[in-house]
Amino acid sequence: MNLQIFWFCLIAVLWGGYFVLEGFDFGVGMLLPFVPRDESERNAMFESIGPVWDGNEVWLVTAGGATFAAFPAWYGTMFSGFYLAFLLILFLLIVRVVSFEWRQKSDDPRWRRVWMWANAGGSAGIALIWGIGLSNLLYGVPINSDGDYAGTFWDLFSGYTILGGIAFVLVFAFHGASYLTLRTTGDLCRRAETAARRLAIPAVVVGAGYLIWTVAAAVDRNDKDVFPPVLPAAIAIAAFAAAALLAFAGRSAIAFTLSAVGTLSLVATLFTSLYPRVMVSSPDFANSLTVSGAASAHYTLKVMSVVALIFVPLILLYQSWTYYVFRARVTGEEVQSPAEVLARPPSGSPAS
Amino acid sequence: MSPLASTAVDIARVQFATTTLYHFLFVPITLGLGPLVAVMQTLWHRTGDEAWLRLTRFFGTLFLINFAIGVATGLVQEFEFGMNWSVYSKFVGNVFGAPLAIEGLAAFFLESTFLGLWIFGWNRLSPRVHLATLWTAVVGTWLSAYFILVANSWMQHPVGYKIVNGEAQLTSVWALMSNGFALRAFVHTILAGLIFGSIIMLGICCWHFLRRHEVELFLRAAKVALIVAVPVTLLQLVVGNRFGAAVTSAQSMKIAASEAQWNTCEPCGFSLFQIGGFTKEDETPRFSITVPRLLSYMATGSFDGQVQGLNQLQQQEQRQFGRGNYMPYVEVIYWSMRVMAYMGMLMFLVAVLGAWLFWKRKLETARWFAWTAMVAISFPFIAASSGWILTEMGRQPWIVQGLLLTSKANSPNVSTTWLGISLGVFVALYLVLGIVDFVLMRRYARPDRPLPREELPAPVVIY
Numbered sequence: 001m002n003l004q005i006f007w008f009c010l011i012a013v014l015w016g017g018y019f020v021l022e023g024f025d026f027g028v029g030m031l032l033p034f035v036p037r038d039e040s041e042r043n044a045m046f047e048s049i050g051p052v053w054d055g056n057e058v059w060l061v062t063a064g065g066a067t068f069a070a071f072p073a074w075y076g077t078m079f080s081g082f083y084l085a086f087l088l089i090l091f092l093l094i095v096r097v098v099s100f101e102w103r104q105k106s107d108d109p110r111w112r113r114v115w116m117w118a119n120a121g122g123s124a125g126i127a128l129i130w131g132i133g134l135s136n137l138l139y140g141v142p143i144n145s146d147g148d149y150a151g152t153f154w155d156l157f158s159g160y161t162i163l164g165g166i167a168f169v170l171v172f173a174f175h176g177a178s179y180l181t182l183r184t185t186g187d188l189c190r191r192a193e194t195a196a197r198r199l200a201i202p203a204v205v206v207g208a209g210y211l212i213w214t215v216a217a218a219v220d221r222n223d224k225d226v227f228p229p230v231l232p233a234a235i236a237i238a239a240f241a242a243a244a245l246l247a248f249a250g251r252s253a254i255a256f257t258l259s260a261v262g263t264l265s266l267v268a269t270l271f272t273s274l275y276p277r278v279m280v281s282s283p284d285f286a287n288s289l290t291v292s293g294a295a296s297a298h299y300t301l302k303v304m305s306v307v308a309l310i311f312v313p314l315i316l317l318y319q320s321w322t323y324y325v326f327r328a329r330v331t332g333e334e335v336q337s338p339a340e341v342l343a344r345p346p347s348g349s350p351a352s
Numbered sequence: 353m354s355p356l357a358s359t360a361v362d363i364a365r366v367q368f369a370t371t372t373l374y375h376f377l378f379v380p381i382t383l384g385l386g387p388l389v390a391v392m393q394t395l396w397h398r399t400g401d402e403a404w405l406r407l408t409r410f411f412g413t414l415f416l417i418n419f420a421i422g423v424a425t426g427l428v429q430e431f432e433f434g435m436n437w438s439v440y441s442k443f444v445g446n447v448f449g450a451p452l453a454i455e456g457l458a459a460f461f462l463e464s465t466f467l468g469l470w471i472f473g474w475n476r477l478s479p480r481v482h483l484a485t486l487w488t489a490v491v492g493t494w495l496s497a498y499f500i501l502v503a504n505s506w507m508q509h510p511v512g513y514k515i516v517n518g519e520a521q522l523t524s525v526w527a528l529m530s531n532g533f534a535l536r537a538f539v540h541t542i543l544a545g546l547i548f549g550s551i552i553m554l555g556i557c558c559w560h561f562l563r564r565h566e567v568e569l570f571l572r573a574a575k576v577a578l579i580v581a582v583p584v585t586l587l588q589l590v591v592g593n594r595f596g597a598a599v600t601s602a603q604s605m606k607i608a609a610s611e612a613q614w615n616t617c618e619p620c621g622f623s624l625f626q627i628g629g630f631t632k633e634d635e636t637p638r639f640s641i642t643v644p645r646l647l648s649y650m651a652t653g654s655f656d657g658q659v660q661g662l663n664q665l666q667q668q669e670q671r672q673f674g675r676g677n678y679m680p681y682v683e684v685i686y687w688s689m690r691v692m693a694y695m696g697m698l699m700f701l702v703a704v705l706g707a708w709l710f711w712k713r714k715l716e717t718a719r720w721f722a723w724t725a726m727v728a729i730s731f732p733f734i735a736a737s738s739g740w741i742l743t744e745m746g747r748q749p750w751i752v753q754g755l756l757l758t759s760k761a762n763s764p765n766v767s768t769t770w771l772g773i774s775l776g777v778f779v780a781l782y783l784v785l786g787i788v789d790f791v792l793m794r795r796y797a798r799p800d801r802p803l804p805r806e807e808l809p810a811p812v813v814i815y
Contacts, residue, residue: 051472054423055465062456064430069453072445072519079434079441080763086435087774090428094781097424101417102788148438148765296446297521304450311457315465322465325476 003301007070008278008291010308012271014066015134016264018059019172021319023263024256025053027176029096029123030169032116035180035195039109041188042116047330048183050100055319057093069304073147073294074278081141081149085133085156089126096122124169131168135161138214138273140221140282147289160213167210167266171240174203175263178247178256185329193250200244207262208237211269218273222280222288229273236265363771364436364762367778369744371428373737374782378422378789380736383497383542384549385415386490390483391576397483407573411553413796419467421789428778436771440751440761446521447513447528448503455499463492497545498538505534507752508743509602520755533602536595543588544739548732550581551699554706555729556797558715558722565799567716578710581703589696593650599746600651600659603753605669606746607651608662609680610689612637615661622646625690630683673754680748688742695735702728 028049036042068075079086095118103115139160142151177199180192211233218224239262246255274280278294281287295301389412396404430452433441441449466489473482506513512527513520522528557574560566600607607613611623614635621642629637648657662679669678702725709715751758 051468055461055468057423057427058456058460058464061427061430061460062453064434065449065453065456068430068433068441068445069449072442072449075434075445075449076438076441076763079431080436080438080766083435083763083766083770083774086431087770087777090431091777091781093427094424094785097420098785098788101420102792105792146764147442148763150765296449297516299525300446300450300522303522303525304453307454307457311461315457315461319461319465322469325469325473328476 003298003305004070004291004295005275006305007066007295007301008271008275010312011063011066011070012267013312014059014063015271016267018056018063019130019168019267020175020260020263021056021059022053023127023172024176024179025049025056026123026127027172027174028180029119029176030127030173031176031180031192031195032120035177035191036188037191039112042112044184044188044330045180046100046103046119048180051326052322053100055322066304066308070296070301071278071291071294072296074289077143077147077149077279077289078137081143081151082133082136082156084153085129089129089133092122092125092129096126123172127168127172128165131165132156132161134270135164135214137279138217138222138270140280140285140288143279143281143284143287143289145284145287147287160217163206163210163213167206170199170203171207171259171263171266174199174243174247175256175259178243178252178259181252182256183329185331189329193247193252196247196252196255200247204237204240204244207240207266211236211266214269214273221282222273222277223285224273229269232265232268232272236262236269239265360766360768360771361759361762363768363775364766365758367436367771367775368432369741370775370782371425371432371778372744373740374786375422375425375429376736376740377733378418378425379497380541380545380548380732381418381552382415382422382493383545384547385411385418385552386486386493386549387546388549388553388576388580389415390486390490392573393483393486397479403569403572406569410796411556411573414552414556414793416467416471417789417792417796421785423464424785425782435774436763436766437751437761438763438765440756442519443756443761444506444520444752446519447510448506448520450522450525451499451502451506451528455496455503459492459496459499461492463489463496466492494542497541498534501537501541502529502531502534504743505531505537508537508599508747509533510752510755515755520752533598536591536598540588540591540595540739543584543591544732544736546580546584547588547699548736550577550584551702551725551732552729553577554581554703555725555727558725559797560799561716562719562722562726563799571710571716574706574715575710578703578707581699582707585696585700585703589700592693592696596650597653603747604660605662605665605678605680606685606742608660608665609682609685609746610742611647611651611659612682612686613647613659613661614663616658616664617661618648618658619645619656620647620651620659622650623686626686630686676749676757678749680746685742685746688738688745692735692738692742695731695738699728699731699735702731 028045032042032045036045064075067078099115099119099122103112103119106112133156136156139158141149141155144150174196177192177196181189181196184192215226215229215233218229219226239258243255243258243262246252246258276291277288278291279289281289389408392404392411393408395401396408466485469477469485470482470489473485477485506528509531510520511531512522512524514523515521554574554577557570557577560570561574596607611620612626612629613620614629614632621644623637624641624643626637626640628634629640645655647659649655651657651659662682666678670676705721706715706725709718709721715721747753749757749759751761
């Protein structure tokens with residue numbers, strides 16, 4: 001396979017990994033104001049993603065780094081073009097990182113409420129902006145003949161891209177609720193099941209609408225045929241629909257797996273619709289950035305392919321092991337802020 | 353250059369300098385405190401002595417608080433290349449992007465995942481595996497330092513590339529990875545990290561001595577800190593000096609500027625301190641203290657070596673690259689080099705004094721030294737920031753030495769307004785982060801907080 005296509009696919013995989021994994025982190029975050037009844041349940045929700053969210057976020061860091069190395073022109077145009085959007089994402093990501101650590105630092109309910117909302121708002125905001133941002137790659141933004149973004153911040157908003165943002169939020173919220181049903185116990189688990197059921201229909205409807213519009217946009221704005229984008233889109237819709245049905249049937253494990261499959265297929269739909277371009281230009285379609293035009297030279301791609309083929313399987317292996325280690329359901333009795341875990345005695349021993 | 357930046361390039365530079373210097377306040381703590389905590393946990397594992405476990409948890413907490421901020425601010429760095437420097441990104445992506453992507457694949461995943469396992473794995477992993485997770489995370493942080501320094505060193509001393517259609521393309525990944533400049537920078541940075549870790553640890557121990565709090569316990573930590581600090585601060589003086597020689601061959605202008613050496617000399621004296629002599633109009637200092645022949649030795653390894661002057665290098669670069677000013681901001685470079693070097697020597701003195709007092713069994717009672725060691729906590733921060741100012745401002749006007757000018761590398765479509773807004777956002781956010789980090793560090797390091805006496809976390813099955 002052509003290395004440029006290999007790297008285009010690998011970047012899709014990195015984004016897919018990011019949204020499947022951090023997707024449920026975002027979902028758990030968004031549900032924080034709604035699902036738990038008391039502080040111990042909120043603790044349990046934080047605890048359910050505490051050990052893994054940081055490793056999940058590295059998928060984004062690596063997707064960014066891989067784009068820089070494999071498609072410098074794409075990286076340069078997208079990051080400088082979507083300036084304010086990326087600034088907002090950075091801001092929210094930092095606030096969210098901090099909320100994990102600092103919420104635990106005081107027992108004052110107001111302090112805790114602030115950081116709970118920071119995590120919730122950050123999670124929803126980041127999902128929304130990623131949905132809008134990535135949809136714009138396909139829907140098209142003004143690009144000049146030098147390959148630079150020539151629009152404004154407001155050019156990023158259209159019916160399609162906003163729908164993309166909302167779809168990301170709803171899909172991740174549903175994904176996160178399914179995750180919670182697997183990781184929590186008792187009342188909290190039951191309320192997470194209820195949340196998953198309530199979110200199932202909106203997530204499927206909006207998600208399906210977005211996927212169909214994506215295929216239409218591929219045909220309409222990116223000169224594609226209905227096939228192949230329709231294939232991953234159909235898989236995604238089927239997976240989300242099945243996940244929703246299984247959520248109603250109380251089969252959480254399969255529901256979660258299927259919402260992960262749906263999220264992956266959603267990313268696949270977007271990238272399949274994009275190919276052979278990486279950023280569609282509109283109205284000047286000729287200025288679109290293409291896979292071959294934006295790619296690094298063969299040698300760089302070859303070196304990086306060797307590195308990726310060694311490390312990606314290793315990463316999958318040890319990240320899976322992490323999920324295995326932390327497979328037990330959480331109860332909210334353990335402290336979950338990293339510094340607190342160390343500063344206080346481990347659970348099971350008397351607190352001093 | 354005016355301190356009130358007005359053009360897009362200026363604001364983008366101020367922003368990069370601010371976010372990078374800030375990021376690098378936390379990174380070296382991670383690089384240095386990580387292995388020290390791992391050593392203490394290893395000692396606990398080997399001896400079963402509860403004191404080591406308590407120290408592991410105490411310093412591990414401080415390590416984690418900084419790690420979180422290092423991660424958050426590191427993400428800003430990665431995005432910033434594309435957001436503010438898109439021309440640069442497109443020019444260097446083939447070469448510079450590779451170590452960045454490899455850093456993600458080989459290092460970031462490792463450190464984040466295994467640190468998560470270490471933090472939350474106390475009761476879920478066997479003690480041996482749990483210890484291994486920390487060492488793995490430490491390896492991850494060191495690897496990460498290596499790859500990012502490979503990327504930075506390529507900007508200082510480009511190797512293994514060719515220019516095709518106005519873009520740098522990689523021709524040899526081995527040349528890139530074994531760039532002598534990068535290897536030296538890596539050793540220099542790791543030593544700096546260990547200095548951060550050991551000097552901070554020593555200072556905190558002394559704070560506890562001052563309050564007579566858990567003296568026995570913190571004497572052990574102080575011993576570990578001193579065993580590391582004495583050789584490492586000494587080694588850093590040697591390595592820093594040899595690194596200077598490497599810079600001389602790759603970036604003569606940087607060295608000439610760091611010495612305010614206007615004209616070529618042979619042999620050259622080292623200026624310890626001077627007033628004036630920093631601009632073209634005022635080449636001769638009004639006052640200076642100079643050690644004869646020392647600069648020749650430091651820059652070339654020989655007491656008779658020749659060091660080229662700023663004027664000669666300027667003429668040479670004009671012939672090579674066309675008209676323009678190829679000199680960095682001499683006064684800033686001169687002083688950043690000295691602040692770094694003098695801080696390095698001071699830290700060596702503090703470490704030696706501490707070791708001597710420890711040997712005389714007076715470390716825990718010498719109040720004057722306790723105060724000194726606490727003040728010395730600030731020294732590594734000052735030294736490292738000066739070092740990066742020297743490295744990055746010393747390369748100006750180039751963003752990639754000899755290949756691309758900083759003034760031509762920023763994003764053409766990002767206006768000064770957006771740059772100003774993003775600078776404001778980062779400064780405000782970082783101020784808040786900095787204050788809270790300081791408050792947290794202080795809270796978890798302070799002597800009046802009772803250290804938990806704990807039961808050994810034998811691997812308990814909780815569920």
